[in-house]
Amino acid sequence: MALPMKFFSKLTPHLLEGLFPNYCLLCGLRSYRDFALCSLCESGLAANDACCTQCALPMPWALPNRNGLRGARCGQCLLSPPAFDRVVAPWLYDEQMAFLIHRWKFHGERQLTPLLAHLWLQPFSESAQAIDIIVPVPLHWRKFWHRGFNQSLILAAALRGQCEALRTVRLSTRLVQRHQATLPQSSLSALARKTNLIAAFTARQRCDNLRIAIVDDVLTTGATAAAMATTLRDAGAAHIEIWCLARTPAPNN
Ligand SMILES: [Zn+2]
Ligand SMILES: [Zn+2]
Numbered sequence: 001m002a003l004p005m006k007f008f009s010k011l012t013p014h015l016l017e018g019l020f021p022n023y024c025l026l027c028g029l030r031s032y033r034d035f036a037l038c039s040l041c042e043s044g045l046a047a048n049d050a051c052c053t054q055c056a057l058p059m060p061w062a063l064p065n066r067n068g069l070r071g072a073r074c075g076q077c078l079l080s081p082p083a084f085d086r087v088v089a090p091w092l093y094d095e096q097m098a099f100l101i102h103r104w105k106f107h108g109e110r111q112l113t114p115l116l117a118h119l120w121l122q123p124f125s126e127s128a129q130a131i132d133i134i135v136p137v138p139l140h141w142r143k144f145w146h147r148g149f150n151q152s153l154i155l156a157a158a159l160r161g162q163c164e165a166l167r168t169v170r171l172s173t174r175l176v177q178r179h180q181a182t183l184p185q186s187s188l189s190a191l192a193r194k195t196n197l198i199a200a201f202t203a204r205q206r207c208d209n210l211r212i213a214i215v216d217d218v219l220t221t222g223a224t225a226a227a228m229a230t231t232l233r234d235a236g237a238a239h240i241e242i243w244c245l246a247r248t249p250a251p252n253n
Contacts, residue, residue, distance in 0.1 A: 025103065025112075026096055035115040037100070046092040047123065048247050052077055055222055056087035056247045082222065083229035084214070084240040089247035090123040093218055097246045101217060105151050117158035120245055131241065133207070134160065134171045136215045137228060138178040140200075156215040159243070169213075176228060177202045197227035208236035216244040 022031040024038040031038040051058050052074035059074060091097050104112040136152035144150055153173060160166045178200055212232055216225055225242045232240055 025100060035118060036112065037115055041096070042119070042122075045096055045119070046094045048089050048092045049123075051089070051247065054084075054086055055082060056089040056219065056242075057222075058092060058247060058249045082226045083233045084225060084242050087219060087222070087225075087242040087244065087247070089219055089242075089244045090120060091246040093220075093246035093248040101245060105147075105217060108148065110149065110154060113154050113158045114162065116155060116245055117162045120155075120159060120243065121163050130211055130239070131169050131213045132210045133175065134166070134169055134213045134215060134243075135175050135228075135232075136171075136173060137224065138173070138176055138201075140178050151217050152215050155217060155245070159215070174204060175207065175212075176231065177204055193223070194227070197223055198230050201228050201231040203231050203235035206236050207232060209238045210236070211239040211241075212237050213241045213243050216242060218246050218248065219244045220248045 022033065022036050023029065024031045024041050025036045026041040027038060029038060033039070048056060048058055050060055052072070054073050054077040057074045057076070059072070093101075100112065100116065103109045104116060134156050136150060136156040139147070139150040139152070156171055160169065160171055179202055214225055214228055214232075219225060219242060222242075225244075229237075229240045229242070
């Protein structure tokens with residue numbers, strides 16, 4: 001009697017887990033699931049849920065942005081609002097998250113991509129319906145040549161692959177071009193730094209009335225994302241979000 005395909009597709013993950021068990025990268029024990037992170041360690045990751053509602057800067061004293069509660073914007077966003085409307089950064093860039101992202105990005109462990117997409121999608125709620133295009137932060141060709149992959153692109157592709165609601169959203173690697181290596185930022189004044197970064201991005205076509213999600217891995221100062229958002233806003237974008245895995249705290253914290 002022929003066994004239905006459904007039987008094999010259900011059986012395969014268990015067989016693979018038996019033959020090649022996954023071990024948790026954080027505690028070293030068997031994870032007993034498809035990811036190299038056990039449920040216990042995942043539940044111990046630090047959520048970035050008390051943060052600025054616009055740039056997601058951690059503000060531990062603020063109200064958590066959940067259960068219908070709306071937190072506050074940080075001083076920087078109040079004084080000088082960035083070109084993006086909001087940042088979705090579900091995790092704090094603490095020691096554990098830095099370890100996972102480092103292994104993925106700098107050690108070329110691309111098999112961790114589904115895990116990182118899963119971590120982004122876990123607290124994910126209503127964002128997908130409102131977005132027309134997902135745009136990964138482009139990598140300059142020199143960096144691409146050195147690293148061999150664009151981490152933002154493979155993360156964006158995994159988010160679409162793992163989330164039903166995102167599958168129909170267009171993923172564009174052509175909308176924004178990173179066409180020149182930026183000058184060393186450290187040698188420039190604050191204003192020149194901003195201009196230098198904005199000059200690094202060009203929109204290849206108009207994006208009037210589009211709602212765009214820029215995908216990045218980690219948001220630190222937010223300067224790169226803000227520069228890219230400025231370019232897209234100038235090209236007509238109506239709404240811009242930054243989707244990243246984790247957010248670093250303010251530099252003086
Ligand atoms: Zn673990
Ligand atoms: Zn802010």
